[in-house]
Amino acid sequence: MKQTLLLLPGDGIGPEVTGAARRIADLVAPDVALEEGLVGGAALDAEGTPLSDETLQRAHKSDAVLLGAVGGPKWATVDRAVRPEMGLLRLRKGLDVFANLRPAYCFEALVDSSSLKRDRVEGLDLMIVRELTSGVYFGEPRGIDTDENGVRRGYDTSVYTAPEIERVTRVAFAIARGRSGRVCSVEKSNVMESGHFWRQEVTALHEIGGEGIELTHMLADACAMELVRQPKQFDVILADNLFGDLLSDEAAMLTGSIGMLPSASLGAEGVPGLFEPVHGSAPDIAGKGYANPCAAILSLEMALRWSLARPDAADRVMHAVAHALKEGARTRDLGGEMSTTEMTDAIIDCL
Template identity: 75%
Template sequence: MSQSILLLPGDGIGPEVIEQAVRVLNVVADDITTQSSLVGGASIDTHGVPLSDDTLELAKASDAVLLGAVGGPKWVDAARHLRPEMGLLQLRKGLDVFANLRPAYCFPALVDASSLKREVIEGLDLMIVRELTSGVYFGEPRGIETNADGVRFGYETSRYTQPEIERVARVAFEIARGRGGEVCSVEKSNVMESGLFWREIVTALHAAEGDGVKLSHLYADACAMELVRAPKQFDVILAGNLFGDVLSDEAAMLTGSIGMLPSASLGIDGTPGLYEPVHGSAPDIAGQGLANPCAAILSLEMALRWSLGRADAADRVLKAVGEALNAGARTRDLGGSLSTQEMGDAVIAAL
């Protein structure tokens, strides 16, 4: 059966890093077809919207979606609904990819690239499961208004339903069963009603369906501290949209560079997954060949593993990235001098 990946290179360094991921795909699984479309600022410039209906339909019809990055200073003053980032949010919502998997794995060759001490970071391998389609990023009401006294104010609503929490918690429990068997659920139940509800629902679901999994709880600020103090204590971290966003970027930097970390966004079985590097569009270096393509290549690795059922190809990609790093391949963010394409060359040579 034929398989297809929709490529959404996006803005900034997105096209550069996606190009290298496609080169790797052509080596490990050249029978998988690809087609490209626009998202973010690139889509605004062409279609007037950050995500067109046609692009969303192409995404829904594919087996996986590989995205580069969106955003940049060109569109920073646009109305909120016309900002590039809204294209990404609309894509996630349209595909209903509610579980965002963000692994933080420290390649042995990059232990000394981390800002943390070797003994703190060596052997790090954790997974953050972030709820992706609800919470404060999507809750209503929201807006910027002026009150009766002429004072302007901005607000949004942090809102979660029981089914939204349960379905992402089930993903975290299932992933933990294939790893170390531990889930740490993160919220701010001490000051937020939605956080208190989150803890209540996760605890109840664990009692009913959590066989084989040890569940613990942490406040989000305490988790942030523990990620820097002793990150290897964590196996799977489960968090809502806002806290998962912040904590996963923190975890990414533990590994030496945000340019190394991929992510997967998954929905129910049978729906295409969305795969993207954790890093942003980095407009300051766009077009200069300086970007690290490893996060995009490893996002492809996750697509091969989670959506396309190509575990053998995924294993080859993961091993090749590690071997390229062991051989000394480094882009600028890792203290080296290789260009984006040269880093791709190194991975392909290892393949």
């Protein structure tokens, strides 16, 4: 059966970088059917909701979903329930893609673009596995109200069940077995009950199913410090939704630019993966034509590798990006002057 890749460009620079990824997909996987839909603010404007039921159903029926970015100042004052970001959260929850893979690798050509010294990042290659569909972003109760004493308050609930922790931990262990076999589980077990529970469950699973895995634990704030002190000590970092979000953005800057980093969100076998660049919609540069397309193109690389089972095509994309950078291709975030189109052209030349 013909495979389908659903493109959801979204807002801001999303359409620009997704368009670049589409050009690459046409070359390396011309037999994959490319479809397109709306998400985020674009969907809110056109359909009255940041993610329609129809688009969610199309996502379920596809083999992989490639998303651009959502959000922007245009929708800053709309009701929270229909903000563009809610479309992304609903997509993640609807597909039940619970394991977010965020690689942080430093291309050799970009070692000196990192905010850290060369010896800290040269050869950097780590993977953050972030739980994506539970925790404080989804826990109940949550809200903003006034208590019985008339004091306004805002609150969120961080809650995890044992099965939710177990399934994402299994993914981290499986990925580590294909690497160096080291997993560092991150939480705040010293001050949070949910963090203490997280450590208990990860430890228990390691005892019964952690063959070949060296498991360590670290507090999230300590991990944030260690990522800038000695990032190459890590191989696979396992974290909950909140801490995984924060740590992966920090790790992104070790590599030279957040415009370089992709992500993959995976669920159970047979569920289409959701792939998206780590960067946001960048409304300040939207429409100017100089957004870095590499994160979106590398998100396509992850889609080819993790959901479409096309490792050869994925390798071609990875090598082409690396070679283009080696040849001096740079967008503005990397200290160059290339436009989005010119950077994409350079990668295509290397294909």
